[in-house]
Amino acid sequence: MPELDVKELVELVARQVLERLGHPSAQPGAPGGDTRNPLIAANWKMNASKDELPAYVAELAATGPGVDVLVLPPSVLLPGVRAELARAGRPDIAVGAQDLHWEAQGAHTGELSGSLLREVGARWTLVGHSERRAAGETDDQVRRKLHAGLDAGLAVMLCVGELAQERRTGATFRVLRSQLLAALGDTALQPPDPPRLAVAYEPVWAIGTGLVATLEQIQEAAAFVRRVIAELYDWNRARRIRVLYGGSVNASNAAEVMSAPDVNGLLVGGASLSGRSFREIVEAAPPGPHSEVGR
Numbered sequence: 261m262p263e264l265d266v267k268e269l270v271e272l273v274a275r276q277v278l279e280r281l282g283h284p285s286a287q288p289g290a291p292g293g294d295t296r297n298p299l300i301a302a303n304w305k306m307n308a309s310k311d312e313l314p315a316y317v318a319e320l321a322a323t324g325p326g327v328d329v330l331v332l333p334p335s336v337l338l339p340g341v342r343a344e345l346a347r348a349g350r351p352d353i354a355v356g357a358q359d360l361h362w363e364a365q366g367a368h369t370g371e372l373s374g375s376l377l378r379e380v381g382a383r384w385t386l387v388g389h390s391e392r393r394a395a396g397e398t399d400d401q402v403r404r405k406l407h408a409g410l411d412a413g414l415a416v417m418l419c420v421g422e423l424a425q426e427r428r429t430g431a432t433f434r435v436l437r438s439q440l441l442a443a444l445g446d447t448a449l450q451p452p453d454p455p456r457l458a459v460a461y462e463p464v465w466a467i468g469t470g471l472v473a474t475l476e477q478i479q480e481a482a483a484f485v486r487r488v489i490a491e492l493y494d495w496n497r498a499r500r501i502r503v504l505y506g507g508s509v510n511a512s513n514a515a516e517v518m519s520a521p522d523v524n525g526l527l528v529g530g531a532s533l534s535g536r537s538f539r540e541i542v543e544a545a546p547p548g549p550h551s552e553v554g555r
């Protein structure tokens with residue numbers, strides 16, 4: 261057996277023993293949080309302003325334990341959101357970027373690197389959002405961005421999803437598989453720590469349209485995403501990597517979407533712009549097993 265496997269095995273057994281004992285170090289302080297909690301993310305896109313932050317954060321500060329909350333504001337607002345969360349006594353609520361450049365530095369006017377984003381407080385970054393893919397981002401760029409994020413110490417949320425036409429023609433699973441393999445294929449030999457990777461299944465036809473996918477479509481796609489991850493890595497990792505759903509989630513449908521067994525969180529656009537509605541969505545998620553630990 262190669263040396264790496266033995267080391268991984270020892271770590272896995274140690275973690276499982278610690279988990280059984282309820283030891284807090286069972287999940288080392290990875291930037292992505294505790295994978296047994298649902299992850300509820302607010303993608304503000306190119307919305308919001310500095311003046312709105314105190315009221316928004318006041319709503320979020322009222323949410324309870326057991327749910328990992330992530331706010332993805334426009335990058336220039338990252339320091340402001342972080343500062344407001346600290347003032348509200350909720351530094352546990354993570355902030356992240358909506359995109360990053362694949363290079364660590366250089367002549368890339370207008371772009372931001374993973375390390376710059378980390379400097380202003382980002383713990384996560386999205387990669388491959390359909391709005392960026394629609395603006396010309398290629399599978400290969402998504403792959404490079406995913407690596408750049410991980411290399412900079414960020415947790416990465418990879419977005420995948422089919423177009424309406426692809427669903428109509430029965431290509432959904434082929435598209436999901438090809439997006440997943442393109443982005444993650446070369447991490448198969450050295451998979452990221454599960455808390456540092458999440459995959460958001462976002463059918464493009466459901467984004468911003470009010471057309472939420474059916475529970476059956478969501479569960480089927482989320483289970484498929486997990487199976488592809490298991491083929492790439494292994495089932496132990498695939499079970500711990502969170503699969504999210506995104507596309508017209510709101511406070512009225514969040515609980516139902518979260519009832520899909522393979523859905524571990526939500527990526528919310530439009531309905532995350534109001535602090536109140538995003539708080540209601542966070543509260544609709546069933547808290548994870550760490551809820552008793554408190555914050």
Ligand code: PGA
Nearest residue numbers: 467468507508528529530
């Ligand atoms: P939506 O956006 O919730 O407004 O559909 C989701 C997303 O784009 O991540």
